Amino acid sequence: MAHQSYAEEQTKISRETKFATLGRAIADRVLSGDDATEFIQEAAVRRYQEYERGDRSARFAALARQVGDAYVQKRDIQPLVEELRELRRREIG
Secondary structure (H helix, E strand, O other): OOOOOOOHHHHHHHHHHHHHHHHHHHHHHHOOOOOOHHHHHHHHHHHHHHHHHHHHHHHHHHHHHHHHHHOOOOOOOHHHHHHHHHHHHHHHH
């Protein structure tokens, strides 16, 4: 089992709590017959941000693995390094 630091665990709990709170707010609005669009939009934005962070991290990890494999197999790593550079450039802005 992977070890998580206290800060990582607290961040995960906080993120889950925010989504749970949004879920309850959406349900409460719908149950009372009110419009839940505001909370639904917030959930969508939070989910998109979460996906973007995870997707970018996964892409960095995948490319780094490919660089390692290519290096061991004595293949050209330059195209992969360029992909990493471009991904990082887009991340930084």
